[in-house]
Amino acid sequence: MAPDPVSIDVLRRFEPLGSLSEQRLREFAELCVTEAFSRGQDPLRTRESGDQLAYLTEGEIQMTFSDGNVEIINAGSEAARSALVRAKGIVAASAITDVELIRIDRDLLDIMLTWDQLAEFDATRTGRLKVVVQDEAPALPQWKVMSGVFSMSNLRSGAFANLPPAHIAELLNRFSRLEVNAGDVIIREGDEGDYYYVIESGRAMVTRLVGGVVVTLADLKSGDAFGEEALVSDAKRNATVTMKLPGVLLRLAKHDFIALLKEPLLNRIQMAKALDKVAAGAQWLDVRYPSEFQYDRLSGAINIPLAEIRNAFNVLDKSREFVVYCQSGRRSAAAAFLLAHRGFKVFLLDGGLWAVRKSG
Numbered sequence: 001m002a003p004d005p006v007s008i009d010v011l012r013r014f015e016p017l018g019s020l021s022e023q024r025l026r027e028f029a030e031l032c033v034t035e036a037f038s039r040g041q042d043p044l045r046t047r048e049s050g051d052q053l054a055y056l057t058e059g060e061i062q063m064t065f066s067d068g069n070v071e072i073i074n075a076g077s078e079a080a081r082s083a084l085v086r087a088k089g090i091v092a093a094s095a096i097t098d099v100e101l102i103r104i105d106r107d108l109l110d111i112m113l114t115w116d117q118l119a120e121f122d123a124t125r126t127g128r129l130k131v132v133v134q135d136e137a138p139a140l141p142q143w144k145v146m147s148g149v150f151s152m153s154n155l156r157s158g159a160f161a162n163l164p165p166a167h168i169a170e171l172l173n174r175f176s177r178l179e180v181n182a183g184d185v186i187i188r189e190g191d192e193g194d195y196y197y198v199i200e201s202g203r204a205m206v207t208r209l210v211g212g213v214v215v216t217l218a219d220l221k222s223g224d225a226f227g228e229e230a231l232v233s234d235a236k237r238n239a240t241v242t243m244k245l246p247g248v249l250l251r252l253a254k255h256d257f258i259a260l261l262k263e264p265l266l267n268r269i270q271m272a273k274a275l276d277k278v279a280a281g282a283q284w285l286d287v288r289y290p291s292e293f294q295y296d297r298l299s300g301a302i303n304i305p306l307a308e309i310r311n312a313f314n315v316l317d318k319s320r321e322f323v324v325y326c327q328s329g330r331r332s333a334a335a336a337f338l339l340a341h342r343g344f345k346v347f348l349l350d351g352g353l354w355a356v357r358k359s360g
Contacts, residue, residue: 005029005030005032006028006029006032006034006102007029008022008025008026008029010057010102011025011028011029011032011102012025013076013081014055014081014082014083015081015082015289015291015292016109016113016288016289016291016292017104017109018081018291019113019116019289019291020112020113020116021116024112024116027151027152028104028109028112031104031105031108031152032102032103032104033052033102033103033104034057034100034101034102034103035100035101035102035103036098036099036100037059037095037098037099037100037101038095038098039095039096039097039098040094040095041094041095042092042093042094042095043056043061043084043093043095043099043101044063044084044090044093051105051106051107052103052104052105052106053083053103053104053105053106053109054083054084054101054102054103055080055083055084055101055102055103055104056073056074056075056080056084056099056100056101057075057100057101057102058075058098058099058100059074059075059095059096059097059098059099059100060072060073060074060075060095060096060097060099061073061084061093061094061095061096061099062093062094062096063084063090063092063093064090064091064092064093065090065091066090066091072096075099075100081291082291082295084101106327107328108152108156110326110327110328110330110331111155111156111330112152112155113288113289113331114165114168114306114330114331114334115150115155115168117305117306117307117331118168118169118172118306118307118334149198149225154225154228158228159196159228159231159232159257162261163257163260163261164260164261164262164263164264164333165329165330165331165333165334166263166264166266166333166334166336166337167260167264167337168334169334169337169338170260171252171256171257171260174252174253174256174257174260175198175250175251175252176250176251176252177200177248177249177250177251178248178249178250178251179246179247179248180202180243180246180247180248180249181243181246182243182244182245182246183242183243184242184243185240185241185242185243186204186226186241186242186243186249187226187227187237187239187240187241188237188240189207189208189209189237189238189239189240190236190237191236191237192234192236192237193227193229193230193231193233193234193235193236193237193254194230194253194254195227195230195251195252195253195254196225196226196227196228196230196231196251196252196254196257197225197226197227197241197249197250197251198223198224198225198249198250198251199220199221199222199223199224199225199247199249199250200222200247200248200249200250201222201247201248202222202243202244202245202246202247202248202249203219203220203221203222203243203244203245203247204219204220204224204226204241204242204243204244205218205219205220205241205242205244206218206219206220206226206239206240206241207239207240207241207242208238208239208240217239219244220241222247226241227241230254231252231254231257231258264337266333266336266337266340266346266348267336267340267346267347267348268347268348268349268350269323269347269348269349269350270350271349271356274323274325274347274349277321277323277347278300278323281320281321282320282321282322282323282347283300283301283302283320283321283322283323284298284299284300284301284302284322284323284325285301285302285304285322285323285324285325285335286298286301286302286303286304286325286326287303287304287305287306287309287324287325287326287331287332287335288303288305288306288326288327288331289305290303290305292327296353298325298353301325304335306326306331306334306335309335309338309339310338313339313342316339316344318343318344318345320345321345321346321347322339322344322345322346322347323346323347323348323349324336324339324346324347324348324349325348325349325352325353326352326353327352327353327354328351328352328354329348329349329350329351329352329355330352332348332349332352333348336348
């Protein structure tokens with residue numbers, strides 16, 4: 001029998017999960033792995049794999065770290081809000097009581113955090129979409145309309161999986177609006193692919209000609225996306241999409257997406273050179289959430305989350321060099337790109353903290 005799904009209220013207690021939207025938490029709830037351990041067992045026995053984050057949902061455990069410190073964590077405590085496996089090495093762990101953990105794919109979480117912090121939208125008078133500056137109120141609620149684009153499957157293995165993180169903000173700006181009427185044929189089976197579409201409002205149906213008969217394959221509603229193959233291949237359309245009700249579509253041209261696949265030029269440096277830069281006066285800049293920063297910050301680092309980086313343009317000293325980092329390099333690549341375009345001298349810690357720990 002399959003385990004019951006994890007409640008999103010439970011996930012919301014943990015950091016940085018609590019920063020995600022409810023829709024995103026629902027997606028994570030379906031993917032979480034729940035494990036139970038008896039008193040005396042090691043709940044972190046799979047910690048050496050390094051590809052998952054473990055959160056304590058029930059019970060009490062004791063952890064001994066490589067620096068000799070011992071920590072006892074109770075489920076529901078402030079300490080339990082963070083993942084159990086942190087930067088400092090754990091040499092022993094033991095369940096003081098029966099305990100329960102949930103495990104989350106750390107790489108998938110990092111992908112979602114990157115997109116969630118960048119993908120907020122505002123409808124402009126020109127019909128374009130733009131990334132919302134922190135003090136602006138988005139006209140479209142986050143994820144409400146673009147859920148089809150930013151589903152976990154699409155970001156991990158779909159049309160946008162290979163998009164360089166530094167180009168995410170630009171991608172969002174290249175979506176345009178298109179008003180449509182009932183009966184309009186948006187894409188036609190057999191045609192060349194040119195656009196990727198998301199339904200902002202209205203309804204559509206997907207049909208295909210099978211043995212001379214038109215067969216309805218699906219009904220599409222607000223938030224649904226179609227035409228993905230136009231972004232990633234030269235295949236012809238394999239179905240027809242027709243509007244059933246009038247509405248508005250968001251669309252992205254194939255040539256725009258292809259242009260953004262090219263990795264932007266960033267000043268990537270390894271840890272040894274980064275340390276030399278900092279020793280010479282450069283500033284570490286951590287762009288993760290404060291809940292991540294507090295446990296494994298680099299010495300002397302300042303914390304400006306990616307979602308707030310635009311607010312720092314007029315605060316940071318342009319005469320100083322910055323070395324930007326995060327866990328994987330995704331969020332820091334986006335931040336470094338934004339800062340470089342504003343004239344800052346920025347270096348990117350290649351691979352982020354994960355790469356540093358792996359090499360160490």
